[in-house]
Each structure stands twice: as structure tokens, then as C-alpha cells.
Amino acid sequence: MVAYVTEDRRPQTPAEADGTTGLFTALGKMLKLLRERKGLTQKEFGELVGYGPDAISAMERGVRTIRPEVLEKADELLDAGGLFKEAIPEVREAMSRVRTRHPEWYRSYAALEAEAVELHFYANQGVPGLLQSGDYARAVFSHRRPLLDEQTIEKRIADRLSRQQVFDKWPAPMCSFVLEEVVLDRPIGGRAVREAQLKQLLRIGVLRNVEIQVIPTGIEDHPNMGGAFNLLTPQRHPQVAYTEIQEFPRLITDPEEVRKIVDRYGMIRAMAFSPKDSRALIDKKLGEL
Numbered sequence: 001m002v003a004y005v006t007e008d009r010r011p012q013t014p015a016e017a018d019g020t021t022g023l024f025t026a027l028g029k030m031l032k033l034l035r036e037r038k039g040l041t042q043k044e045f046g047e048l049v050g051y052g053p054d055a056i057s058a059m060e061r062g063v064r065t066i067r068p069e070v071l072e073k074a075d076e077l078l079d080a081g082g083l084f085k086e087a088i089p090e091v092r093e094a095m096s097r098v099r100t101r102h103p104e105w106y107r108s109y110a111a112l113e114a115e116a117v118e119l120h121f122y123a124n125q126g127v128p129g130l131l132q133s134g135d136y137a138r139a140v141f142s143h144r145r146p147l148l149d150e151q152t153i154e155k156r157i158a159d160r161l162s163r164q165q166v167f168d169k170w171p172a173p174m175c176s177f178v179l180e181e182v183v184l185d186r187p188i189g190g191r192a193v194r195e196a197q198l199k200q201l202l203r204i205g206v207l208r209n210v211e212i213q214v215i216p217t218g219i220e221d222h223p224n225m226g227g228a229f230n231l232l233t234p235q236r237h238p239q240v241a242y243t244e245i246q247e248f249p250r251l252i253t254d255p256e257e258v259r260k261i262v263d264r265y266g267m268i269r270a271m272a273f274s275p276k277d278s279r280a281l282i283d284k285k286l287g288e289l
Contacts, residue, residue, distance in 0.1 A: 023094055025062030027071070027087060034078035049073045051168075052203065058134065064161050067168070068092060109242050109251060114166065117173050118233035122268055124180045125228060126188060127197060129160045130167075131177060131204055131212075136197045137161065139189030154237040172209040178268050181217045184285055191289060198286045207277055213272035214281050223267040231258075231265060 035045050042053040042060075049070050051059075058064035066074075070090045075084040113119065121128045127136060137160045141153045148156070166173060184201075187194045205212040215222075230242040241252040241261045252258055273281060 004098060022060075023087075023090060024065060026101060026269075027066050027084070028060040029060040030083065031066065031074060031078075032138060032279075035060075035081055036117045038078055045074075046075070048077055053135075054200070054203070055168075058161055061134075062158070063108075065094070065165060066091065067165075096242055109249065110163070112232050112234045112240065112242075112251075113163065113230075115235050116166070116232045117165070117235050118231070118239070119173055119175045121175075121177045121182055121228075121230040122224065122230075122265060123177065123228050125183070127179070127183060128177060128230075129202070130164055130175070133193070133197050133200045134161060135193045136189055138164075139193055147289075148232065167204070167207060167210070170260075172207075174209050176211045176213070176269070178213045178215055178265070178272050180212050181281075184210055184214065195286065195289050198282055198289075201282050202279060202286070205275065205282075211274055212278055212282075213269060214278040215268060215272040221271075223271070224264050229261055229265075231262060 035042070038045075040048075042056040045078075046053050046056045049056075051070065055064060058068070059066045068091055071084040071088050071091065074080060075082060078084075119130070121130070126140065129137070132140070134157060137157045138153065140150055142158050167175075184198065201212060204210055227243060227245060231239060232242065233239045238253070238255065239258055239262065241254050243250045243252070252261070272278070
């Protein structure tokens with residue numbers, strides 16, 4: 001069966017009217033204020049709570065959920081006097097409403113991605129959303145046609161970055177990405193954005209549960225000319241595939257159709273550079289900027 005997602009495709013937003021955006025924005029501002037008052041850098045604070053400086057920056061800007069365990073530690077580390085602990089119930093409730101963060105037509109996929117035990121991506125146009133930096137996502141949405149208003153752009157960036165919490169889950173899902181080399185070369189957003197994005201790929205690529213591979217442009221016998229796709233294995237459910245062309249999404253659940261895409265993905269991975277050699281290539285391109 002090929003399932004076409006045909007629900008209302010009007011732009012929806014991460015927190016719509018439920019106040020979630022305001023909650024995380026307020027918590028982020030308080031976190032930044034108390035962290036700076038303690039004289040801690042984002043890197044230093046991140047090391048204390050188990051997150052990188054980019055994640056802390058996203059939390060402080062309100063574009064990434066501050067998870068309950070971070071609030072618990074922050075309350076003590078920053079002498080918040082119970083302020084952050086009091087917010088934990090509201091944060092848990094907001095997290096349970098994760099589906100309202102995505103457009104209606106996208107929610108079925110978003111729910112599958114959030115609970116997946118395996119995630120595999122083939123990208124031939126741009127960096128997949130799970131790997132994008134905030135500035136790269138902003139460049140993508142800012143140049144989309146028809147144009148989006150500033151509020152919608154910011155909320156869609158928040159949507160995209162919130163999905164990256166999948167890397168923080170435990171048990172961690174196994175994730176693999178195969179990127180066409182042209183994806184690394186395309187200067188979306190300009191030189192500075194490209195540089196930061198390449199660095200982001202290097203950071204995420206060393207996670208134990210993540211493998212990033214690059215398929216060279218010079219491949220003569222390419223096994224997939226049909227466009228980008230994702231493969232997901234939801235918890236306790238069969239593997240499915242997802243494609244999206246010109247914003248028309250397809251969730252593919254028929255076992256035989258999924259098998260064909262899995263086979264194609266295996267061939268793509270075999271033709272791509274190894275994760276180690278791919279990191280070396282990304283690092284080389286970074287050094288050439």
C-alpha cells in the first residue's frame with residue numbers, strides 16, 4: 001500500500017495556539033540569564049548537563065525543548081531556587097503534544113520519526129532536516145517560494161530543530177545518512193552558513209549511533225535517480241519509506257515497495273565513501289573555504 005497524506009496542508013506551526021512557544025522562549029531566557037550570572041559559558045554549562053554548546057544555544061533561544069532532566073540539573077547548578085523544577089510538569093505536557101508542532105499533512109511522518117528505532121536518509125538536493133543547523137534551515141525557508149512571512153519562518157525553524165531531539169533519546173535510534181557530494185558543495189545561505197553546516201555534519205557524524213556517508217559526484221552507475229527518500233523503522237512496527245516531491249508527501253507501507261527502496265539504499269551506501277572517508281572529505285571541503 002502506498003499511503004498518500006492528504007490532510008489539510010496549510011502552514012501550521014510548532015506550538016500553534018497552545019502557548020508552547022512562549023513557554024520555551026521564557027524558560028530559555030531565564031536559563032541564559034542565570035547561566036551568565038553564574039559566569040558559565042554555553043560550553044561549560046553544556047558539559048555539566050550533558051549537551052553541546054549548540055544545543056544549549058538552541059534551548060536558550062527557545063527553538064529547542066529544554067528537557068525535564070536539564071531543568072532538574074539547571075535548577076541546582078544555577079541556584080534557581082525551584083523555578084525550573086516548577087516548570088517541569090508544563091514542559092512534560094508540552095512535549096506530549098509534539099504532534100501539534102508540525103503541519104497536519106506532516107504529522108503522521110513526524111510521529112513515526114519521533115518513535116523510530118532506525119532512521120535512514122538519502123539526500124540529493126540539500127542537507128536533511130535532522131542534520132541542519134539553525135542558520136541553514138533559516139536560509140532554506142527564507143528562499144522558499146512562495147515567500148513565507150517572518151513569523152512562519154521562525155516557527156518552521158523551531159519545528160525542524162525540535163526534530164533533532166531524536167539524537168538525545170535513549171535508547172538511541174540507529175541513524176544513517178547518505179548525502180550526494182553536491183549537497184556539501186551547494187552554498188545554501190552563503191559561505192558562513194555553509195561553513196557552520198559542514199562543522200555540524202562533523203559534530204553529529206561522530207555520534208555512536210550516527211553514520212554519515214557521501215556518495216561522490218563522479219559515480220557513473222548511480223542506482224537511484226528517483227529522488228530523495230527516508231526509511232524508518234518505528235518501534236514494534238514494520239519498516240516504512242517516506243518521500244516528498246514539491247511538498248506532496250508519500251508514506252509507503254507496502255512491504256514489497258519498501259523492500260525495493262531498502263535494496264536501493266543498500267546499493268547507494270555500498271557506492272558511497274565510508275563514514276571515516278566521508279568525514280575526511282567534509283573536513284577537506286571545510287579547509288578549502
